[in-house]
Amino acid sequence: MDLDLILNSFPKLLSASIITLKLLSVSLMIGMFIGLFFAILRIKNNIIFGKIAYVYSYIFRGTPLLVQIFIIYYGFGQVEFIRESFLWIILKEPYWCAVIAFALNTGAYTSEILRSAFQTIKPGYIEAGKSLGVANKIIFYKIQIPIAIRQSLPAYGNEIILMLKGTSLASTVTLMDLTGVAKYIISTTFKPIEVFVIAGSIYLFMTFIIHNLIKFLEKKYSF
């Protein structure tokens, strides 16, 4: 164990973890909207839209996240009309490419989580709303969505932790997140164990916080 290396690299890794957290929170927020949108498409009884949503989630859950990042970062840059359109302002930045890939990926998983949550809502709740004369729209926004979100909290907590680990792939498109900096330090000092211990502990600490936050929310919104 090289104690000097640990003390020296700890602040570097800690400041790199800010990028990791930024990537995580931005892509989770966008992914939540994408997931909600596709989950609603799935539960509405429209065959075409339902199929589209199913294919979307199948593709993004069936391929590795690394392929998705590479298609967006390396692949889209090759297409002429993307490079000439306004999209290029976003797609030339590795940061936004990573965020788009993460958001689409977590959106696919979130849509599955929310879909199953919507489908397990007891029909009694909706019937009660209808018999009380509540409008369909209000039943959806005030009854179905809150219950679905509560139901999906445990599964969504797992998804957040999977996504936290997924953000490490941002290092493959030149972003210096926690894993990127860790790899840089490992390849310059050739001391993988020390760096792994620190970077790993930072990741574990974040996992621990997320896990407890979700537990707290579950307790707060239990019914």
Add this chain to the structure above:
Amino acid sequence: MELLLFGETGWGDELLIATLMTLAVSITAMLIGFVFALIFTPLKLSKNKFLNLIANFYTTVIRGVPELLVIYLFFFGGSSAIMFVASIFGYNDYIEINAFLTGAFSIGIISGAYSTEVFRGAIQSIDKGQFEASNVLGFNKVTRFFKIILPQMLRLSIPNLSNVWQITLKDTSLISVTGLVEIMRQSYIAAGSTRDPLLFYTVAAVLYLMLTFLSMKFINKMEIKYNRGY
């Protein structure tokens, strides 16, 4: 499109071999994972607090740390660890370990952590009467495990193991950073030399989709086969 043809000018045959390589790494990693799971599941279920702690440490750390970081640990740390051991025995030359083994081993450790949790859940959901009956009939612990618990455990864990398989299959794309030529690495090479990354990464995505689709079909068949008595 002619870029995907077989033969000298196309990348079709290279991609096919790379797909087989991905499949080989995934299966090896899964098997290594089973070995880890068979070691750690008993520790997890044991009544000894210290053994519990070891098993929990393994599953928590591996499942809480990004796969890429674990791969870097073994990729950069593996050869130096082996060279250190070799230097004790008086061998001081540089040793490079096989990219396939490093990759399969690091993914195997990860999939082992997931398999451990699956096996633990499966054993805990086996009816208590089965354990009691085998005690009453006088089986010793080893026969009880292999003849009574293991077959039931495997059947109960097939659905969750299929998730672990999917995770393992997709994780193998990360070993491309170590230089092993599997689907991802081959697409990277092809994209670099033809300057057509969109095509090759899309093909990679399709190949992975095919693998996950076919393996799901296979696992569903297996599930039906092993559930036929129930």
